[in-house]
Amino acid sequence: MKKYNYPNIKTKLPGPKAAKIIKTDEQFVSPSYTRGYPCVAERGIGLKLIDIDGNEFLDFCAGIAVCSTGHCHPEVVKAIKDQAEKLIHMSGTDFYYEVQARLAKRLSQLSPGKKKKRVFFTNSGAEAIEAAIKLARYKTGRPRLMAFVGAFHGRTVGALSLTGSKIIQKQGFSPLLQGVEHIPYPYCYRCQFGKKYGSCNLECFEYVEKVIFKKTVPPKEVAAIFVEPIQGEGGYIVPPDEYLSRLQRLAKKHGILLVADEIQSGLGRTGKMFCCEHFNLEPDIICIAKGIASGMPLGAIISNADVMTWPPGSHASTFGGNPIACAAALKTLDILERELIANSEKMGRYLLLKLKKLAAKYAFIGDIRGKGLMVGMEIVTDRKTKNIDPEKRDLIVDRAFYQGLIILGCGPNSVRFAPLCVQARMKLTVVLTSLIVCLKNLDKQRMLYGKIQNRMAPR
Numbered sequence: 001m002k003k004y005n006y007p008n009i010k011t012k013l014p015g016p017k018a019a020k021i022i023k024t025d026e027q028f029v030s031p032s033y034t035r036g037y038p039c040v041a042e043r044g045i046g047l048k049l050i051d052i053d054g055n056e057f058l059d060f061c062a063g064i065a066v067c068s069t070g071h072c073h074p075e076v077v078k079a080i081k082d083q084a085e086k087l088i089h090m091s092g093t094d095f096y097y098e099v100q101a102r103l104a105k106r107l108s109q110l111s112p113g114k115k116k117k118r119v120f121f122t123n124s125g126a127e128a129i130e131a132a133i134k135l136a137r138y139k140t141g142r143p144r145l146m147a148f149v150g151a152f153h154g155r156t157v158g159a160l161s162l163t164g165s166k167i168i169q170k171q172g173f174s175p176l177l178q179g180v181e182h183i184p185y186p187y188c189y190r191c192q193f194g195k196k197y198g199s200c201n202l203e204c205f206e207y208v209e210k211v212i213f214k215k216t217v218p219p220k221e222v223a224a225i226f227v228e229p230i231q232g233e234g235g236y237i238v239p240p241d242e243y244l245s246r247l248q249r250l251a252k253k254h255g256i257l258l259v260a261d262e263i264q265s266g267l268g269r270t271g272k273m274f275c276c277e278h279f280n281l282e283p284d285i286i287c288i289a290k291g292i293a294s295g296m297p298l299g300a301i302i303s304n305a306d307v308m309t310w311p312p313g314s315h316a317s318t319f320g321g322n323p324i325a326c327a328a329a330l331k332t333l334d335i336l337e338r339e340l341i342a343n344s345e346k347m348g349r350y351l352l353l354k355l356k357k358l359a360a361k362y363a364f365i366g367d368i369r370g371k372g373l374m375v376g377m378e379i380v381t382d383r384k385t386k387n388i389d390p391e392k393r394d395l396i397v398d399r400a401f402y403q404g405l406i407i408l409g410c411g412p413n414s415v416r417f418a419p420l421c422v423q424a425r426m427k428l429t430v431v432l433t434s435l436i437v438c439l440k441n442l443d444k445q446r447m448l449y450g451k452i453q454n455r456m457a458p459r
């Protein structure tokens with residue numbers, strides 16, 4: 001059996017070189033970033049991340065769910081180098097080039113539904129959301145938008161208006177877009193309607209149909225409903241199977257476009273190319289970014305061709321769909337289709353199973369949920385009250401780093417696991433072993449550390 005000799009932490013953390021870089025960073029870089037622990041990355045290979053002092057970490061966060069083929073996949077690196085030698089930039093706004101057209105065709109063919117599609121390219125997730133807002137308003141001629149409580153759609157002004165994740169993200173930035181309504185996400189573990197999935201009538205859905213659309217928001221004024229098929233930053237929350245298709249039917253009935261934000265859940269992460277496929281959803285617009293180009297900055301919206309009817313000049317981007325990013329994306333799609341989507345499905349099932357076993361041992365693990373390798377673990381004070389325990393969650397994430405395991409939190413009290421390239425069970429076993437070390441004696445640790453000094457954004 002192949003041996004995994006990492007994580008391998010050789011210095012005190014942060015190491016001497018890392019400490020120096022952090023000092024410069026703290027003086028000159030915007031204080032708005034949310035670094036939880038002192039990770040100063042230098043190199044990456046697959047799941048291995050090596051810091052500036054030579055410490056080797058097991059990366060279960062993949063650059064916030066971005067490096068879908070693992071760090072620096074050799075085939076992606078080659079595609080980037082080959083393209084850089086031919087053409088670095090041209091701008092798809094005013095010129096044609098092959099890789100952009102080829103990627104648009106491929107994404108159109110891969111996305112769910114039989115309808116003809118078109119693609120608009122951006123540089124990031126938030127920009128994809130901005131494009132979708134504009135397209136939805138343009139197409140429908142309607143002003144209002146709907147999104148979900150807990151949603152994260154980005155931090156530019158339009159996207160931020162849809163975001164409903166954390167107050168710190170919005171505080172001080174008003175006025176945002178007018179006419180945005182937030183509705184409850186189907187979060188069965190903490191049902192806002194006090195129901196239990198299986199014996200409920202999807203009251204969360206009925207609330208939209210029977211309360212919102214009857215009392216507060218005229219559906220004829222709504223251009224689009226934005227939804228994450230699995231809510232990401234909000235806590236890796238998986239909706240019940242039938243929720244999204246019912247939402248789509250409701251939207252259709254009122255001439256409202258359904259926009260799926262697959263920026264975090266898309267591109268193989270959940271064991272299907274698009275997470276929507278788990279729910280038989282065929283959105284009018286899909287937003288993607290993060291995993292599409294293995295770390296090159298690229299985003300896109302894919303929409304039904306009869307929706308993307310805006311005329312030349314109505315929307316464009318100098319850099320969006322840059323040739324190198326497109327070349328990286330085409331290679332990423334090859335690798336995902338060849339092996340990593342199936343792998344994500346298989347390894348995700350294994351990870352869920354093992355985490356559920358772990359949950360049976362620790363009463364502070366309230367819920368384990370996810371699809372493929374998009375898995376969340378919710379931390380509570382105890383299972384009966386389900387009170388959130390953000391401090392303990394932060395402690396787990398923090399301790400994991402010192403164990404050599406890179407993970408991040410999501411939502412107020414969840415831990416997320418979002419690698420993609422875990423090909424061997426062995427690596428998951430290493431993760432689980434590190435995690436068990438982190439989970440043991442947590443309360444003792446908490447007393448020792450007191451409230452951990454953590455620069456994460458307030459919850």
Ligand SMILES: Cc1ncc(COP(=O)(O)O)c(C=O)c1O
Pocket residue numbers: 124125126127129152153154155228232233261262263264265289290
């Ligand atoms: C679901 C979702 N939408 C949008 C965004 C914003 O993407 P970006 O940070 O590339 O602007 C994110 C980022 O985390 C996301 O998870």
